Amino acid sequence: MIGPRIIGQLVIAIARFLVGGHARWQGCAPEPAQRIYFANHSSHLDTIILWAALPPELRAATHPVAALDYWGKGRLRRHIALRVLNAVLVDRAARHDPLGPMKAALDMGDSLILFPEGTRGSAAMPMPFKGGLYHLARQYPQAELVPVWLTNLARAYPKGAILPAPIVCTATFGMPLERIEGEDKPAFLARARAAVCALGE
């Protein structure tokens, strides 16, 4: 059996060859602080690209939040999600406490990669954000909220495509979002979304 580390290196090598996936640390440095990275979502590759853009020492303590209905399907995909990417699988159809697995990771002091749109969009700009990010931000005030903009992924691997096309994608990391006392949910989510969009320009 091939170990998760070797598969991880392989996944990164293939991703680099086909779609680049390099990081641009624009508003913060790759530091081992506890963080919630949140990004626009247009492709299944997003999870891998953002994860691969982090330096190896951060990767080990960062968990992508991935949809159970996609990443939990099939033995290889599930293996990659759980053992290689260290993903937290979330049941999008669950009625009770969908944030539970994410909180468990944050309670350990680890970081999360979150796609607050909840699903892949096909427009140039991200869809409105779902509420999860707001609740996590309130309950874990020590975690930095880092906006990330992923380019080109909708072109490289759009919905319904079988193979990714070799188009170079990058992950731009912005300045951590400030917390504003007493800000309500819609205002916070709109601000978070604007922070992601601003990196795209």
Next chain:
Amino acid sequence: MADTMTILFGGIVAILLVASAVGFVLARRSPSETVANLNARIKAWWVMIAVFAVAFFAGKEVTIALFALTSFYCLREFLSITPTRAEDHRAVAVAFYIFIPLQYWLIWDEWQSLFSILIPVWAFLVLPVLAVLKGETEDFMARTARIQWALMLTVFCISHAPALLILDIPGFEGRNFLLLFFLIAVVQLSDVLQYVCGKLWGRHKVAPRVSPAKTWEGLGGGVLAAMAGAGLWWITPFSPWQAALMAFAIVLAGFFGGLVLSAVKRSLGAKDWGTMIEGHGGALDRMDSVSFAAPVFFHLTNYFFAL
């Protein structure tokens, strides 16, 4: 041919050693942007000559594979900064996964007639069909044209360099690798002499809005490269004056290739092809002159010298 190649490699290694030494001294005595640029080129040539040596000794398959990989990187670079849409994904994927391997396989198979029309005819017809099935009309013409241009420049044109290996030239059998060597040597020499002459004497810009670095005086340096190319006549099937004309055609095509690709780049709003990866120059920045010079040299040689 092995003897000729040994002499050539030996000569080039000697020249590069001298160039590296001069570059090293210049960088210490009077460091400047120009010196840094020249040293970067010298470093790139060391890599290039090593790759060439490997390709030559490993044979035709490896040479073709190396150029296929170059096309892959150039096409990836081109499409990365070209605005296509998600609806173009199928056309783009087919360009990468079908047309690059097919074009280079045809060289390996020496199927010259299909090699010459695969992308201008078949890709030209097939790719818009794949895109049109997605039903998105917005910008359709421009999107289709961009993908076709990308494929023509980075795959079709560049593949004419290794295609020199399959030309059937009477009395020159088994030595075609030298034609490839001739092409790349003249293009590289022309690039650097244009740069140096442009820096030293450049006054009159050819097209200032397209490229501030391209001057008529720089093109004069290209003529020097053509003369040096003539000096390589003994490795080619050409007589000295034919070699001079061929080298001049290569210089001219390469010059305009650089200019055209510079305009394309600027129309896409980029300064370097490699902007997607910080700190790396683009592969297309090195291959722009080759992409225009290779088909010109291939067809001139094919028309006048091959069976």
